[in-house]
Amino acid sequence: MVHKHGFEALDRPLKDIFRSASGASSELPFGGKVIVFGGDFRQILPVVPGGSRQQIVNASLSSSYIWRNCRVLKLTKNLRLSTSNDSVEIEKTRDFAKWLLDIGEGNVGGINDGDAKIQIPEDLLIKDSSDPISELIEFVYPSLLDHFNDENFFHQRAILAPKNDVVQEINDRLLSVFPGEEKQYLSSDSICPTEMVNENLDDSLCSPDILNGIKASGLPNHRLVLKVGVPVMLLRNIDQKSGLCNGTRLKVVSLGQRVIQVEIISGSHIGDRHYIPRITLIPTDKKLHIKLQRRQFPLAVSFAMTINKSQGQSLSRVGLFLKKPVFTHGQLYVALSRVTRRDGLKVVILDSDGNLSNTTSNVVYKEVFRNL
Incomplete structure (x- = not known):
């Protein structure tokens, strides 16, 4: 990337x-x-x-x-997918690995101008359900209320979606049923000092209500609601040597007034505990008309995460929720290939009318492979 x-x-x-x-x-x-x-x-x-x-x-x-x-050296074996000694299981895993490569290279469905409609195998779909989201949540986090205290329960589980608004919707739903007392953290928002010299700056844009309502990629929300035991994601690099990098998944251990104690549940530092302070964050989104600085804990609830954030992670249970189809090269391939076993993946696809479907879009820019 x-x-x-x-x-x-x-x-x-x-x-x-x-x-x-x-x-x-x-x-x-x-x-x-x-x-x-x-x-x-x-x-x-x-x-x-x-x-x-x-x-x-x-x-x-x-x-x-x-x-x-550059000289290209190609790796040919999918080491993320685990196999048993059973010959039937080995064959299924090999077929699944090949299907993933075909999706990544745009060889399924016939790519037309970068986009193709592909059919997801029946055994990977959640279908004929009155509440597919609840069924997807139950697949990824089975008996959540019974197992949320288990040490490794959240380590290799996640629900994926292409966009932040869908991720937020799922996270809010799961947080509401998660046991424990909520603690709310509100950010302190202001205009960057460099913007204050701008004579053309509209004063109405500087009101707290406007600043608090701004949401941007990589920026924690003004209102952050957490509970002890909830999985969260770090949104900034804090200490890369200790494993505190942008995208690292953590579990909340305790909620203080000025710091939050967390335990790392992904990467090579699993089990390490750290304290996360509030920091001042400035979004880089050029679409914003004003330069905002927000002082808040750089955390977001991560029962669900965007496909982009999941890249590089290996997960034993993945639920892919496609309320809207993927929108850029490689997203579908990344989402489907996070799992270590085929039976650890379930997909929910909604069509434009909100009904369950078995086909979705795959976006591949084949010209990127031209020089390989």
């Missing part, structure tokens, strides 16, 4: 540094140092806010001048 400019920004100073050190006019990429890139172009490409298909593809590493000096 890294923009090609990030790699190019590293390439140029390394060339300068090693050219100066040797005195030679070497133009070797990265100053002659070997760099290993890890990734999968079937997954979500660099995020370009409001970008067109061409802009997103052009932001990828395969569109950089660096790419012509």
Whole structure:
């Protein structure tokens, strides 16, 4: 998901540094140092806010001048999918892995201008249900009220959706039934000092009601409601060495006035406990007409999360809720490929009329594979 400019920004100073050190006019990429890139172009490409298909593809590493000096080494075995010694189970896993690759490469359904309608296998669907959302929640979090205190219950479970508003809806629903006393944290919002010198700034935009109502990607809400034991997600890098990175899933251990104690439940630091303070956050969303700064805990409830946030995680139970179809390259592939077993995945698809369906859109920009 890294923009090609990030790699190019590293390439140029390394060339300068090693050219100066040797005195030679070497133009070797990265100053002659070997760099290993890890990734999968079937997954979500660099995020370009409001970008067109061409802009997103052009932001990828395969569109950089660096790419012509790269040698592609392909991995052929899906190590996320676990297999048993049973020959039938091995065959099912192999077929599932191939189906995932076909979805990632746009070989299912026939891609037309980047979009295709594909049919999800019957055994992966929740269908013929009067309340499919409740059934999906029960699949991912079975007997929640009986198991919420289990040490590893939330470690490898999540409900995924393409957009934040659907994620918020599911999180609110689960938080309301989660046992325990709610604690509410309200943010302190203000205009950035750099904006105050702007003579054309409309004073009505600076009122607390307006600032408190602003919601932006990566920014915690003004009103944050939590309970002890609830899974949450960290929205900022705080201490990468200790595993406190943007996207890390945590479980609330205790709720204080000035700090929240959490336990890491994803990544390589599972079980570590830390205290999260309030920090001042400034959104980077260019669509906002004013520059806001919000002082709040950088946390969001994460019974459910967006597909983009789930990238890179391995989960034993995944519920995919497609109230609206995916909207960019690789989202469907990423969502379906988070599971470690085929029987750990269930999908709910709603059509434009809100009825259950067995087909959904898959978006693949095939031109990103052209130079591979």
